[in-house]
Amino acid sequence: MHNSSQPRTDAPSAASEPVIEVRGLAKEYRVFDKPEGLMASVTGLFNRKSRVVEALRGVDLRVEKGEFVAMLGPNGAGKTTFLKLLSGIITPTRGSATVLGSVPWERTDDFRRRFALVMGQRNQLWWDLPAAESFRLHKEIYRIDTPRFERTRDELVDLLDVRKLLLRPVRDLSLGERMKLELVAALLHEPEVLFLDEPTIGLDVVAQHALHRFLAHVQAERQMTVILTTHYMKDVAALCKRLVVVTQGSILYDGSLEQIVDRFTSHKIVTLDLDAPPDRAAIDRLGFPCEIRGPQVILRIDRTRIADVLPGILRGQGVRDVSVEDVPLEEIVAEMFRSGSTAGTDGATGAPR
């Protein structure tokens, strides 16, 4: 269910068929707990204790053509499970999904030619061979005709500035270089849908930036539909208008990056730079939660009251500078992660239970 109260700025047309449509998608795993100790291991041979883990609990999502969606969540939230379901690696316990009109886990060749999955640490490139060889294989597997293959490859390679790496065995490349070539391999057949599972994990800032620029460019140019999972707010801020926050297998929030701030915080952060370290009691009298760092005072003030109280504060002694900011996204999301599923009830969309 896509909550219709969520205005979606980047959907090209509400009437068009969604590229990805997911309803009540759930995945349960049976895991076997192995108790500690040798005796327990022996008894475990005959009587294994299993329990069911809900990796995904009835998720609904609708993604239109050309959307770039970020899925944010802590480890074990179900992000990777979700991408595995959408790319047909696993079958769901309940629910349905269509991607480009196909049921992913039927794994038809037609469907598999139209999307790509990049999993951060797993490589589709041949370890001992130069990437150019893997590209050549992709050309055949995905039936790309030669002129198109060469054009696409050259374009992608130049965008990422990796031409000189093409002939070097992949095992000799750095993680960042490998990731770039993985992306080229994934995009050679011009997939309509791209799933990226933590593409920036382990990369340095420069490499992260390069990937961000590249992904933003290619996505915009090709009008590709992209779902990206990540831990990093930087990825989200750089790439996506739409943010889906997942914890414990449910969607907590689905909407625009800006709205999450409005929806989940009631206050702004007001930072005052003073001439000298202030008197604690005087600050406390203002009646707002505060933090004092030397001559700096950080106040959390209710958004609706900012206009009323700020002039009074500024008239006070020795205020040199002031800034009013939203609560950092990291903090909001971290708070959402912490509160976990309980926040789902008052969350934006919240998956139905």
Place this chain on the structure above:
Amino acid sequence: MTAAASHSPPSGFLARRLQALRVWWTMLVICLEERLVYRGDFVLGTLMRFLPIVTQVFLWTAVFGATSTGSIAGYSRNDIVAYYLLTMVSRAFSSMPGLASGIARSIRDGSIKKYLVQPVDYVGYLLAARIAHKLVYYAVATLPFAGVFLFCREYFPPIPDWTTIGAFVLSLVLSFLLGFFMEATLGMLGFWFLEVSSIVFAYMLVQYMLSGHMFPLDMLRGIPTGVAGVSVADVVRFLPFEYTAYFPAAVWLGKVQGAELVRSLLVEAAWVGVMIVACRIAWWRGTRRYSAFGG
């Protein structure tokens, strides 16, 4: 640009087959390149394989020295040496080092996912990789093989007629396919069991005894099964194992001829067919299980 439009599938059955063959050929070439990366290790491994044959020759020389008959189950000492050298040729086609364990490993560590996501046939890829493996192996091993055969030429009967040579070659090609599909099927048990190495080990043991790799299977002729008139050899003949070592050697040595040769080749081909189907079923059911339980 709409990607869908440019992905027009080739029309017609033949065109699709040709396309599949092209993919497969590219895979073969790339697998060959990959194999050549490790050529040094490969040469050493290949040459080491010649050591066991030397101990076999010594062993059987001692066995024949201790008996006065000069013939065991219709084999003279020379026949035995020739037999062992020929089973080495059979095994060069039918043995699949690392195939089953490699499949099981890729299931365990998740690299199998790649073949679920890409429009590519995993078994076809494995076959291409194995043919590449074998081609490089033959390139390296042909010379030492030729040397050994030349050195041992007096142990061999005269070179057989063309029909026999043809049957020999056919039996080798079938033994490659049989060995491949048996081990690939075995490896796919990895979808059900975390570790297949003990299963592979048990298989190797049975294979070693019943393929004729350990001794010529004619020696089982005298061993009764309990059913009147049926020896162990009669049973083993209908199992797939002997086709991976004994059978090609026996063909070259002229021990299987005429109608029996035709019948045996048909049995071998039937086993290849059975194992191809078994392998497909294992893949199909295995991936379904993988999708349902893990991934």
